[in-house]
Amino acid sequence: MIRLAVRVHRANAEVALAELLELAPAGVEEVDLDDGVVEYAVYGQPGELPSLPSLEAAVGGALVAVSTTEVADDWAERWRAFHRPLHLGGRLTVRPPWEPADSAEHDIVIDPGQAFGTGAHATTALCLELLLELPLPAPGARGALDLGCGSGVLAILAARLGWEPVRAVDFDPLAVAATEENAARNGVSLAEVRRLDLRREPVPPATLVLANLLAPLLLRWCEGAVSATTVIASGLLVEEADRVAAAFAAHGLREVARRGQGEWAALRLDAVSWLG
Structure with a gap:
């Protein structure tokens, strides 16, 4: 081999x-x-x-x-030994299929096939942490969008937390297939899973957008319309976080939380009108 x-x-x-x-x-x-x-x-x-x-x-x-x-x-x-479960307190475990379930409130099984891993990468873990800290969605919310869904773990947790309807999009058709398979594996129904080219297509509106993307793609999104009440933006190097926060601030989304792990950072940004 x-x-x-x-x-x-x-x-x-x-x-x-x-x-x-x-x-x-x-x-x-x-x-x-x-x-x-x-x-x-x-x-x-x-x-x-x-x-x-x-x-x-x-x-x-x-x-x-x-x-x-x-x-x-x-x-x-x-290869199996490389993919270990992710544990976030007692609230969440993300694990490959061969690892046993534990007593976490949310147990999510992700097949680490293709290029997407199981969610243990720092950028995904930071996004999951911020998602777990959000208050429950208010009645009439427009649901959640997993922008750059990869394995689908963010969309699956959002659905488990009540952010329905949940949609997931990615440029890579393999990510679309992996998200559909992992959602089915976890008994989660997603409203839509499809391919989207962020460089050429608008991002659909949603109350919550989970965007685990590299900074250039986040900045590209900010060049057009940003229609969201809350954005969790990950995939950022620490030195890129201020620039990305400023780009979203121009759309009325204010940074309210920041998490870091090593060289990576993640932001929670809320609409100023919603913050009051």
Whole structure:
């Protein structure tokens, strides 16, 4: 078994991932590295993996390095060991299917197949923390939108917390499929799961928008209309948080909470008219 890894600049990671998934639709592993670099890796037998020229053409100017390594025969067990449950107090456990349930108030099972993991990444965990702290939605709320849904874990928790109807969108068709599968696995009904290109399409209005996206995509959203009462924005480097908060403030959304973990930050932004 061969592991083919491509390292790209984090600012171009979303675009690079979309292109790589065209070459490797079975899924891409994602690892955050230092110095503003993300590593994407695919696995396969020699001759099954994308060619180096195809990878270089797909990633373009975002490319930092390409490497190949042989993987030990026990790679499947090592892969399982990499995906551990996420525990947030006694309120939430997010776990892969092979881990046992515990006594948490909300137990969510996420298959870490494809490129999306189980929700343990810092950006997702921070978003989940802020979501758990929100008051219950008021009658007449327009529900929640998971913008850049990935595995669907944010949409699933939002539905469990009563933020219905819940919709989920993502640029990657594999994320759409993974969200549908994980919602069904957890007995959650989502009002809509579909593909959306944030660079070309407007973001649907919602009372709550959960946006675990890189800063350039969040800023792109702010270039158009932002129709939400509360936005939880994650996927930010610590040094990007102030700029993103200012962009949402221009749409009447004021920062009311900030969380950090390592180099990552997440914001809760509420409409000024709603805060009073």
